[in-house]
Amino acid sequence: MRLLHTSDWHVGRTFHGADTLDALADALGAIARIVREHAVDAVLVAGDVYDAAMPSGRHVEALTRALQEIRSAGAEIVLSSGNHDSAARLGANAGFARAGGLHLSTRALEPDSWRIELADEHGPVHVFAVPYLEPVSLRSSLPEAGIASQADAMGWAMDAVRASLAHAPARSVVLAHCFAAGVAEPADDAPRDITAGGLDVVPLSRFDGVDYVALGHLHSRQELSRSVRYSGAPLHYSFKERSPLRGGWLVDLDAAGLADVAWVDLPVPRPLVTIEGELDALLDDASLAGTEGAWLRARLTDRLRPLDAMRRLQRRWPHAAEVQWLGGDDAPAIELRARLARRSDAEVVDDFLRHVRAGVGASEAEAALVRDGLARAAAAEAAQ
Structure with a gap:
């Protein structure tokens, strides 16, 4: 079986205010051509299909056309929701869509709904499309699970995946939308602090027991291990995306599991x-x-x-x-930037509080709130 791993389409996103819909339509049209040229059996989209929870009509129409082209090219489509998507809206009419070869996975609290059963001449392939897991939401719905972080959330999800595979053994693929350990630093599109505020990156060990993990959330491709990878976004959406390449991973499964992974390029309309x-x-x-x-x-x-x-x-x-x-040879400005660069964001905030509160810095509780806010900001920036 041959799969094409993609993610982070972000239909509706702009580039510094400029519309990107036509360029994205060309890139997604190229996915349909790849399906034909490389005999792809299924296209995987690991979250952030839309850029907004309430996409406009023209963005819904653009996605619909792209999915129709890919399906007409001969591939089934497995699509999971990301943190930018409205899971309820994206998953509407999922039952009807599945009958046409489009598999939508958006129910974070229903692990049984994540499994999509595909098959080839060697037997079944179970694709587990894990929707974006928000630790706060899971913690309130599953208090007994002890979920306090992304690592905990993915641990809970992967326990459910492994339990399913123990009951019905098969070759297996997981889609997940998260930060994972192994991302090279100090990359601009990687988290600056992978532990602050409870937003710790998911360790690779969480994904043990499956043949391939198709990750989304970072917009530049990453190879964390032979079987755990990010594909990145089909377009550049920020100057912080360090990889000039856009594309996806062709993933081949044989009778024993993962056989080969190869990169395939998408067109870059504007470098x-x-x-x-x-x-x-x-x-x-x-x-x-x-x-x-x-x-x-x-x-x-x-x-x-x-x-x-x-x-x-x-x-x-x-x-x-x-x-x-950059300030040219303005020495005071250069010195100020250098001085700030030597301090963490949390230290800068603490200095500000001392300045406006007559020398009184952040309390322990305030410092924890600052770290949490900064980590969330870093997570949002890293996903761009």
């Missing part, structure tokens, strides 16, 4: 380019010829902040999306 220097010099830099069609981030080193920098950049680079002024 990311970062340039740095003084504005006038950049505008006249002949070596930058050919970058005019890219998403552009400019890091300006002018001694004084240039006027109308974005407008001037967009004359040459119509898709300039971000301008950062």
Whole structure:
């Protein structure tokens, strides 16, 4: 059996305010072509199908067309909800969709609903599409399970998966939308603090006992082990996504389990380019010829902040999306940035509290709230 592992489609997401729907439609259309060219049996989408809990009509229509094209190409589709999705809306009419080869998994509290049974000439393949698991929600619904973190939530889920496999042995694949251990740091799109605030990353050992784990949540591809991987998003949605590649993993299962995993590219309609220097010099830099069609981030080193920098950049680079002024040789600003860089975010907050409260810093309870808030912010940033 051949599977195509994808994730984080984020239908409806913009890039610094620019619409990406046409580019995403091209990328998803390429998935249908991959299905035909590589004889893919099932396409996996590991969460964050939409970018918003209430997608617009045009975004629903775009997703519907993409799913129809993939299904017409010959592959079944297994799709789980992510933290950006409304599980209830995405999972509506799941029973009817399953009859047409589209398997929607959105019920976090119902492990029996996660299992999708596929089959090839070697027998059954059980695909467990685990929806996004919110520890707070699970803790209130399952107080006896002792769930306090993402690691606990995925441990509970994987216990259910292994119990199902013990009852009905088969080759197995798990879809999960979470942070997992093994993500290289200090990558921009990886968590800065993998333990603060209870948002600890899920250890790879949680996934023991299955043949392949298709992860979603990070937007750049990652190979955590031979059998545990992130595919990343089909488009670039942030300058923080360090991988220039977009695509998915072709996963081959033979009679014994995982046989091979290979990367397959999706088209990159607009690459990311970062340039740095003084504005006038950049505008006249002949070596930058050919970058005019890219998403552009400019890091300006002018001694004084240039006027109308974005407008001037967009004359040459119509898709300039971000301008950062680095302050040139402004020594006080450079020293301030260096000093702040040496301090953690929690220390910066504590310094601020001491400043506004006449030398009184954060209490232990306040410090815990700060750490939790910063960890949540880091998690949201990492998922971009």
